[in-house]
Amino acid sequence: MTATSSFAALGLSQTLVDAxxxxxxxxxxPIQQQAIPAVLTGRDILGIAKTGSGKTASFVLPILQRFAGRKGAGRRSMRVLVLVPTRELAVQVAEVFQTFAEYLKTPLQTTAVFGGVSINPQMIALRNAEIVVATPGRLLDLISQNAADLSTLDTLVLDEADKMLELGFAEEMNQVLAQVPQQRQTLLFSATLGDAIQDIRDNLLRDPLLIDIAEPEQSIDQIHQLAYRVDLERKGPLLRYLIKHNAMQQVLVFVSSTRTADNLVVKLTKNGIQAAAIHGDKSQGARTDALTRFKAGKLTVLVATDLIARGIDIQQLPHVVNFELPRSPKDYVHRIGRTGRADAMGEAISLITPDDEHHFKIIQKKMGKRVEILPSDDINLQGY
Incomplete structure (x- = not known):
């Protein structure tokens, strides 16, 4: 398909084009250029695209257009279901729907449902919700309590399907899929096209349009990568030095465990750096608050584990720091891909201890890029 230079040329209404x-x-x-016209015609889609490629709007905009003009009577019912792997992504996708729905003359009611919070307010919100963004486990809880009914669905979206499978949601996804109507439009999005995704495609989609925008190297090229060789005991002070010395205002720091995340936040805060941790052991309220403050620029450092990485979508995030390296080169690429998005430059810094050196060489080899490693012995860390 040839490139399209404007949203108006994709078949969107003038109202949404203006929005x-x-x-x-x-x-x-690119994914919007191909997906939006196809969704508007009702076609099934298999979209292979990395996080940050614009895929959320590629299904939100045409779905809103298709249902905005519908005149319903009586009690509203669920027409669109979007399944996502994490609470943060559920909130994020719902916010995109809500943002653009505000421009419509007949706004569609959208709600996000996920675990970690009270189920009662979500049961109430579902009564009038036409668009539901959900994690599989909480949705099944709501179905079991007769608070959610999938029989009226017109459109099913599986967003970050590969991540749902990685997190062990396969059985729950199957339980949900067994309850959706056979006659529906299905949109499947994944960062990768593995055997499991192929199976879902074969069993779920009807003559889908395949859109492959998976180009991880493209985002890496926009990221300035560097590393510092540092002894383990100097790692914390070096992180604080880099943040203060370089006057960093927004830094996403990745660690490997919840314990390290919490300890790091304590030490950053004691040294006058506003920081918060976000990981699976935190309450949903704490996670939402930390992410909201970080996105708004009211928090300098957000310390995160890989579990919630895909729920963090910040268009102009300037800095990512690997305080600890991830286990796999794939996770490394995904981490640093939080910066350098939407054609903006970004910086990714890794702190490498002697024990990390061999693993970091493997990461560079798999990534196909050499990262400059700077010494840190000559940096005076006294007072940090």
Missing amino acids: VAEQGYTQPY
């Missing part, structure tokens, strides 16, 4: 412009989007990303 997109008002939100600051000038031209569609």
Whole structure:
């Protein structure tokens, strides 16, 4: 398909075209160029695209257009279901729906449902919700209590399907899929196209349009990568030095465990750096608050584990730091891909101890890029 230079040329209504412009989007990303016209015609889609490629808007905009003009009577029912792997992503996708729905003359009611919070308010919110963004486990809880009914669905979206499978949601996904109507439009999005995704495709989609925008190297090219060789006991002070010395205002720091995340936040805070941790052991309220403050620029450092990485979508995030290296090169690429998004430059810094050196060489080899490793012995860390 040839590139399309404007949202108006994709078949969107003038109302949504104006909404997109008002939100600051000038031209569609590749996945939007292909997906939006296809969704508008009702076709099933298998989209292979990394996080940050613009895929959320590629299904949100045409779905809103298709259902905005529908005149319903009586009690509202669920028409669109979006399944996602994490609470943060559920909130994020729902916010995109809500942002653009505000521009419509007949706004559609959207709600996000996920675990970690009280189920009662979600049961109430579902009564009038036409668009539901959900994690599989909480949705099944709501179905078991007769608070959610999938029989009226027109459109099913599986977002970050590979991540749902990685997190062990396969059985729960199957239970949900067994309850959706056979006659529906299905949109499947994944960062990778493995055997499991192929199985879902074969069993779930009807003559889907395959859209493959998976180009991880493209985002890496926009990221300035560097590393510091540092002894284990100097790692914390070096992190604080880099943040203060370089006057970093927004830094996403990755660690390997919840314990390290919490300890790091304590030490950063004691040294006058505003920081918060976000991981699976935190309450949903704490996670939402930390992410909201970080996105708004009210928090300098967000310390995160890999579990919630895909729920963090910040268009202009300037810095990512690997305080601890991930286990796999794939996770490394995904981590640093939080920065350098939407054609913006970013910086990714890794702190490498002697024990990390061999593993970091493997990561560089798999990534196909050499990362400059700077010494840190000559940096005076006294007072940090």
